[in-house]
Amino acid sequence: xSDSDRKQAPTTAEIxxxxxxxxxxxxxxxxxxxxxxxxxxxxxxxxxxxxxxxSSLDGPMIFASNHLGHADTAAILGTLPRDIRDRTCxxxxxxxxxxxxxxxxxxxxxxxxxxxxxxxxxAGFHAFAFDRHGPPLRSLxxxxxxxxxGWSLLLYPEGTRSRTGEMAPFKAGVGVLAKMTGRxxxxxxVSGGDTILPxxxxxxxxxxALVRYGEPLxxxxxxxxxxxxxxxxxxxxxxxxxxxxxxxxxxxxxxRSARLASASISASGETGESR
Numbered sequence: 001x002s003d004s005d006r007k008q009a010p011t012t013a014e015i016x017x018x019x020x021x022x023x024x025x026x027x028x029x030x031x032x033x034x035x036x037x038x039x040x041x042x043x044x045x046x047x048x049x050x051x052x053x054x055s056s057l058d059g060p061m062i063f064a065s066n067h068l069g070h071a072d073t074a075a076i077l078g079t080l081p082r083d084i085r086d087r088t089c090x091x092x093x094x095x096x097x098x099x100x101x102x103x104x105x106x107x108x109x110x111x112x113x114x115x116x117x118x119x120x121x122x123a124g125f126h127a128f129a130f131d132r133h134g135p136p137l138r139s140l141x142x143x144x145x146x147x148x149x150g151w152s153l154l155l156y157p158e159g160t161r162s163r164t165g166e167m168a169p170f171k172a173g174v175g176v177l178a179k180m181t182g183r184x185x186x187x188x189x190v191s192g193g194d195t196i197l198p199x200x201x202x203x204x205x206x207x208x209a210l211v212r213y214g215e216p217l218x219x220x221x222x223x224x225x226x227x228x229x230x231x232x233x234x235x236x237x238x239x240x241x242x243x244x245x246x247x248x249x250x251x252x253x254x255x256r257s258a259r260l261a262s263a264s265i266s267a268s269g270e271t272g273e274s275r
Contacts, residue, residue: 018122031123031124044207047208047209050214054080055081057184059183060152062153062178064174065156065188067162067190068165069161071209072190073154074125087151088154089146090125090126091128092130093160144180157171158170161199167236175226175227178219179219185216185219186216188213189211190210191241192207192208195207195209210241214235215235
């Protein structure tokens with residue numbers, strides 16, 4: 001996608017104005033209510049572990065999670081305490097959520113559907129476009145300003161969903177945010193979300209995601225953003241559940257969550273034993 005085809009990442013003022021717009025304010029409860037109904041009809045849901053510790057934290061925080069599927073965001077926000085969830089926004093890829101110039105051509109139904117879903121997610125989950133491919137300074141500055149304005153952030157430091165089940169190296173931007181804002185970073189590991197909404201599937205199916213919250217981390221003043229990012233990823237990886245907890249029925253193929261959990265255990269040798 002060329003620069004002329006893609007919008008610039010929005011400013012803090014533009015993001016907050018959108019969050020306050022009548023379209024978002026009125027549609028948000030409808031979208032979230034529809035999600036609750038959809039969970040009942042399609043028989044999917046999520047279970048939190050460690051979320052109770054979040055209520056003791058004062059002020060905005062940064063949530064950093066692994067990323068296996070589109071259901072991850074709903075699972076994380078669905079397990080947050082409501083007062084925190086209402087002031088949490090989600091950094092979404094600009095090339096997915098940004099508007100694309102169609103050169104005046106009529107859009108197909110499939111193209112319209114692809115545009116509609118991100119807009120619904122943006123309204124329901126307070127998502128904003130974050131440029132993961134262009135110069136990062138504008139998006140980083142916007143994220144810092146949002147935190148200073150009282151918003152918690154949900155980030156996926158890998159930069160994209162894992163297609164293989166293996167966790168990619170975290171990008172150092174999360175370390176820069178932690179260092180510039182001084183706010184705690186909460187490591188999260190989501191497993192099972194890829195069974196609810198596998199890559200390429202439009203409608204969620206039966207399944208249950210496990211959302212594990214780790215102890216909040218802070219970037220020490222003498223610690224570089226890169227070193228903090230490495231430390232954070234180790235904590236996220238350590239939250240991976242045992243393979244047995246994520247193995248599907250014997251007639252099903254192992255999910256990417258199960259493969260990643262197995263790889264994490266092999267790498268650490270003690271993942272899960274200390275908990």
